[in-house]
Amino acid sequence: MTGDTAVRRLDLGYFVRPAEETGGAAPRVEPVLGYLVRHPEGLLLFDTGMGVADPGTEAHYRPRRRDLAAALAAAGTALADVSLVVNCHLHFDHCGGNALLARTPILVQDTELAAARRDGYTVPELVDFPGAAYRELSGEAEIWPGVWVVPTPGHTDGHQSLVVRQADGTAVLAGQSHDTASGFAADELARRARQDGAAEPLPHHRPWLDRLCAFDPRRVLFAHDCSVWEPADGA
Numbered sequence: 001m002t003g004d005t006a007v008r009r010l011d012l013g014y015f016v017r018p019a020e021e022t023g024g025a026a027p028r029v030e031p032v033l034g035y036l037v038r039h040p041e042g043l044l045l046f047d048t049g050m051g052v053a054d055p056g057t058e059a060h061y062r063p064r065r066r067d068l069a070a071a072l073a074a075a076g077t078a079l080a081d082v083s084l085v086v087n088c089h090l091h092f093d094h095c096g097g098n099a100l101l102a103r104t105p106i107l108v109q110d111t112e113l114a115a116a117r118r119d120g121y122t123v124p125e126l127v128d129f130p131g132a133a134y135r136e137l138s139g140e141a142e143i144w145p146g147v148w149v150v151p152t153p154g155h156t157d158g159h160q161s162l163v164v165r166q167a168d169g170t171a172v173l174a175g176q177s178h179d180t181a182s183g184f185a186a187d188e189l190a191r192r193a194r195q196d197g198a199a200e201p202l203p204h205h206r207p208w209l210d211r212l213c214a215f216d217p218r219r220v221l222f223a224h225d226c227s228v229w230e231p232a233d234g235a
Contacts, residue, residue: 005146007173009221010034010071012049015061015093027125032093034068035173036127037164041144042083046162046173047223051096061093068097074075087147088175088223089156090116090125102131107149110136113202140211148215152177154207158214159202161212169218177208181227184220188229 014168022028037044048067052058069079087095090113095232096171098106113136115125137160142148146165153159155176162173190203191213212220221227 001013004038004040005164006038007164007166007171007221008036008038010036010049010075011066011070012047012068012071012097013051013063013065014064018060030179031226032063032065033221033223033226034071034097035061035221036072036077037059037147037162037173039144039147043081044084044086044144044147044162045082046086047094047175048085048097048101050093051099051123057092063093064098064203067194068100080149083227086143086145086160086162087112088152088173088177089159090122090124091156094175094223095122095126096125098132099129102129103133105133105135105214107135107141107143107215108138109151110138110141111158112160115156115158126144150208150211151211152206154206163212163215163217170215171214172217172220173216174212174220178222179224180225181220181229184222184229200235213228 014031016030017024017028019027032050034049035046049068062123073132079100082101082104085098085101085104087108113134116122137149140150140167141146148159148163150163152161159177159227161175161177164171186204187209190205191209194202
């Protein structure tokens with residue numbers, strides 16, 4: 001069921017990451033991106049944008065939000081059409097629109113949901129709201145034919161990515177497993193160098209990268225970077 005499967009990126013706003021978090025001398029404006037997956041089984045939404053956080057967090061990141069309903073309308077659909085939500089994790093900038101989709105199933109790793117219910121992790125009202133319908137996963141799962149949830153811990157222990165088979169190749173919606181496409185590219189090259197038997201020392205890469213690369217992705221897309229990773233020998 002790949003021929004009728006399509007992925008569309010949604011602009012859900014942006015925030016300003018302070019210089020002390022960028023590793024550089026200046027702040028960086030980062031997009032907040034969601035992804036709409038049209039599949040024969042239904043319409044899947046990967047991440048739902050930024051919710052309203054506490055005043056300190058709001059001042060720290062200076063978010064500018066784009067309404068989820070407006071973003072979906074620009075893609076030719078509506079909140080009522082969404083049949084499944086997958087959050088890469090439950091920080092406020094990824095699950096902020098979940099409450100607009102009450103009673104729609106939300107797939108999340110059980111470790112992530114448990115962490116999100118502890119004090120200081122995220123905004124509680126964005127996690128447990130009337131009509132929240134979580135379906136907890138414990139590891140990898142093929143949720144629809146040709147669509148897999150794959151654990152990619154690092155940014156959070158319960159972070160997950162989405163793998164989508166399409167007619168023109170596999171797309172990976174990597175969320176915040178890497179902040180940037182260039183960061184993913186560096187880790188993928190480190191993985192390849194180690195596989196090729198290059199002499200140590202080599203940069204570390206996370207073990208789950210082997211699993212993602214086993215799907216032979218043709219493109220990898222991110223939550224906070226508009227750039228797209230593609231293999232050097234692919235279109």
